[in-house]
Amino acid sequence: MTTPLPRSLDPAQGELLASYLLRLAHQVGISPLDLAHRCGLTTGTVLSAQHLVRLADHHAEQIATLCRLDLAEVHALTLVEQAPSYAPLHPVYLGRHQSHTTMANDGWVFTAFSRYCPDCLADTADQPGGSIWPGSWRLPHTFLCPRHQRLLDWRCPQCQAPAFSNGYRTDGRWRPTQLTPAPRSRLHPARCRHRLGTGQVPACGYRLDQPSATGNVPTAAMAHTQQRLTEAARSVAVQDIGSLGRPTSPQRFLNDVRAVTLIICSTWPAAAETLRDVEHLDAVAAHADTRNRAATERAGPPEGGWLARSVDRPPGDPLRAAALMTLVVRILDAPDGQTALARSLSRLPSNSAAYRRLQRLTPHCSPGMNAAIAESTPLRHTTVVGPTPLFPQPPTHQGLLDPNTIPCPLPDAWARPLDELKGPSAPLRRDAAIRLLQMTHGGSRATAARRLGMTPGTLQSTTYTVRTWQKIAGNADAYQNALLRIADIAAAAQNGPFSSTRLISHDTD
Numbered sequence: 001m002t003t004p005l006p007r008s009l010d011p012a013q014g015e016l017l018a019s020y021l022l023r024l025a026h027q028v029g030i031s032p033l034d035l036a037h038r039c040g041l042t043t044g045t046v047l048s049a050q051h052l053v054r055l056a057d058h059h060a061e062q063i064a065t066l067c068r069l070d071l072a073e074v075h076a077l078t079l080v081e082q083a084p085s086y087a088p089l090h091p092v093y094l095g096r097h098q099s100h101t102t103m104a105n106d107g108w109v110f111t112a113f114s115r116y117c118p119d120c121l122a123d124t125a126d127q128p129g130g131s132i133w134p135g136s137w138r139l140p141h142t143f144l145c146p147r148h149q150r151l152l153d154w155r156c157p158q159c160q161a162p163a164f165s166n167g168y169r170t171d172g173r174w175r176p177t178q179l180t181p182a183p184r185s186r187l188h189p190a191r192c193r194h195r196l197g198t199g200q201v202p203a204c205g206y207r208l209d210q211p212s213a214t215g216n217v218p219t220a221a222m223a224h225t226q227q228r229l230t231e232a233a234r235s236v237a238v239q240d241i242g243s244l245g246r247p248t249s250p251q252r253f254l255n256d257v258r259a260v261t262l263i264i265c266s267t268w269p270a271a272a273e274t275l276r277d278v279e280h281l282d283a284v285a286a287h288a289d290t291r292n293r294a295a296t297e298r299a300g301p302p303e304g305g306w307l308a309r310s311v312d313r314p315p316g317d318p319l320r321a322a323a324l325m326t327l328v329v330r331i332l333d334a335p336d337g338q339t340a341l342a343r344s345l346s347r348l349p350s351n352s353a354a355y356r357r358l359q360r361l362t363p364h365c366s367p368g369m370n371a372a373i374a375e376s377t378p379l380r381h382t383t384v385v386g387p388t389p390l391f392p393q394p395p396t397h398q399g400l401l402d403p404n405t406i407p408c409p410l411p412d413a414w415a416r417p418l419d420e421l422k423g424p425s426a427p428l429r430r431d432a433a434i435r436l437l438q439m440t441h442g443g444s445r446a447t448a449a450r451r452l453g454m455t456p457g458t459l460q461s462t463t464y465t466v467r468t469w470q471k472i473a474g475n476a477d478a479y480q481n482a483l484l485r486i487a488d489i490a491a492a493a494q495n496g497p498f499s500s501t502r503l504i505s506h507d508t509d
Helices: 017-028 032-039 057-067 071-075 100-105 118-123 220-234 250-267 270-274 281-292 318-333 337-345 353-364 367-376 412-419 425-441 445-451 456-470 475-495
Strands: 241-243 246-248
Touching: 017 032, 032 057, 057 071, 220 250, 220 318, 241 250, 246 250, 246 367, 246 475, 250 270, 250 281, 250 318, 250 337, 250 353, 250 367, 250 475, 270 281, 270 337, 281 318, 318 337, 337 367, 353 367, 367 475, 412 425, 412 475, 425 445, 425 456, 425 475, 445 456, 456 475
Parallel strands: none
Antiparallel strands: 241 246
């Protein structure tokens, strides 16, 4: 039975579990690894990074008992609670299961290091246990501190290693990501924990809460971009957000961000030729240049962060990330955004890795993004792009929806997007239930209708009515958009923010 500690700490607003463990360990005078053992997070010497994302119920209960906290306070220390609409944190993402290893290696889930604001660390250095590391600093799209109006830092000024990381080997590969680096070290949370060598070499120990001259002042566009991305990640699933002139869910907007990032970096400088008025395009060019270098040229410690090595991952350097994300949001928000996308997409080779990755992303993007891609590339011939005017409905939500909980007809709470269409209400609700079932695992309309208990006559009548209605100009687009919104509402209703079990799947990708 877990015995509560004689004294504990209250978590700070937005604090990450790793930060809380560092502060509490420093407060009670033990190592973070010893504290993790008492919390039941590990029995060995490795602290799994999966606890950054979500906590299993038994882990949360043990932490709550040991640290004298409420369960809600414990779960609030995880990224999935702090960013409920950030789709990469879901155990099923882009139609595939993610193991915790896959998550740790995917630059869109969380960074292998932590960006940081020296001023924030200094402001909280005298708090019980020491400085606080917010969870938002670990999200790839976070690049500035709105409180101090500065871009975040990402390297230790002394050892030049990425902050809050295990660093990388001589060949440039990251050492395995852990919940906290150097967990045996008893250091103030503001000190750099990077070990300059291997074995028993002590951590760097430099105080990261010292004034820094590297934090650039963000432009107004960067501040707007950061606010836009942060609000989307923190939104609830049923809220609408605009993308390329059409409403969509926060999750699909953030998938649009990833898709546009992929398109820009794979076809650079096509976007710059269209949007010449965007600031700091030189920083985007530097990132694209780093990404496009041959593998042999990129050996050794990475110049712009290891994340820059993949075809679509954002850069580690906050200035480059700010410039790239600002360009991405500029495209998604601007009336001429589709023009910029069309120019870039026209230069995307169909035999490239970027093209294949875009095919995988497209079914999970917004209707506006689907329409833009369908008009600009031959992707529509090889994958699901844009509205499906008639049938069938592709299995885009495998693992995200439980087919056994899809009712027919749809309940009012799910059917709100259908009511906005001013179409044949009852047939649309029956048809939407069929399509939701097809979204979960594919199959024919007849099979889905039988599973929902629909008679052949009802299926025939529903199909005829909906088919006729969809042929009216604009209805097919509107219906497909509504179906995507319903799927997001249904997933949120079935699973809470993302998963009622709070466990990361260990299925392989």
